[in-house]
Amino acid sequence: MPRIKMIVEYDGTNYHGFQRQANAHTVQAEIEKRIRQLTGESLTVSGASRTDTGVHARGQVIVFDTASPIPAERWSSALNGYLPVDIRVLGSEVVADDFHPAFAARQKTYYYRIWRERPGSAMQRQRALLCYEDLDEEAMIRAAAGFVGRHDFQAFCSSGATTRTSERTITRCDVERHGPLLVMYITANGFLYNMVRIIVGTLLEVGRGRIAPDMIPEIIASRDRARAGPTAPPQGLYLLQVEYGDVTQEKA
């Protein structure tokens, strides 16, 4: 059976995250249900990232194996006809039978939007963190650079995570102002549970003057979750892009 890979955008507001769970409305379950309506197949969809409740995606990657005669490139429009409007398939293609969207990922990019205008924004409430308190944005920009590199990010991982190692390589951590929005871009070869949201929460503490911008390396080195900032809320977070393809493997 051919394996189909899809790029999927979704508004996470009304979902309990990506991954299927009993008695919860999730993106994975919704997509599986709509494929069942389209082709009659009860199949399992795998995703590149388990986004949490309220987290959005512009470039989630999913795969599934299908016996349907629908050509791969037609899957996008066929499934969009069945999906609710808060999930859109942006593209579809055939991939190798052993391609797994999470394991094959070379790097992923998330971004996080903070709306800085008082008194918040009715239109942005589920699309950004509304935060118009005074923040030293220059300090946040400087602090962000401290995350780049290969580090043990145990201090930036919520408990309950079960990964082999907590070493990850961040290749980009930028804070940028775009009009009323403060936007953070974080690219890494992988992320621990809640890692992006804890990094954002830590940068916010830097903005508030509670953590000095040059303390990031020390907090990373401590491997102590209590030294980092709180986990930022989900509605500002977007899975932007998952990259695959040929790479020179990093040396361990």
Add this chain to the structure above:
Amino acid sequence: MPRIKMIVEYDGTNYHGFQRQANAHTVQAEIEKRIRQLTGESLTVSGASRTDTGVHARGQVIVFDTASPIPAERWSSALNGYLPVDIRVLGSEVVADDFHPAFAARQKTYYYRIWRERPGSAMQRQRALLCYEDLDEEAMIRAAAGFVGRHDFQAFCSSGATTRTSERTITRCDVERHGPLLVMYITANGFLYNMVRIIVGTLLEVGRGRIAPDMIPEIIASRDRARAGPTAPPQGLYLLQVEYGDVTQEKA
């Protein structure tokens, strides 16, 4: 009692329009309810524009008379503490006792957002019209100029409207591309019922090649609603700004 004027932003998605109605969730009723919770006053709020179900506002203007000792400039933050997050007060001030936000308006500006990328957008579905069919956007830009000026806009008015005259002066009607969005800006000294959405619907027919771009003056002159395009859906429409202040009165 002082009269307070407020600038209000709202996400119209979950409201049956601005104006209070029996058994419907409206922006006006919500604001009146929250003022009642804040000050104990059962008062009536007047707005500059009755936006329809699903239409948004970035700059709706409302007024009300209050006996509360809350200083005018503190009303914004006080009421925001009671309002749901899809309604935000952006500013408040005292105005003259006879100031009425609709009658005193010199001109209003609406804009309409059309998302042009296939296959639509999960994030934009309640913020824009999703329309990725082929459109001759250059023809739409040219046609838009035909609306500018003082005209009888009876052809661009839904039935059921009860206004003294259907003459209005459009001072701006622009179609612009901003990335994936096609945005239309329309400024006039007043609008008939559904006028913006019918103008947008007509420009879309121009984009589809069903109405020639130079036909707009003739359609206006016909005063025939059937000659204009369909009423565009509400979710792309935003009340952007209401302007007041000294103006040389137009000669009738």
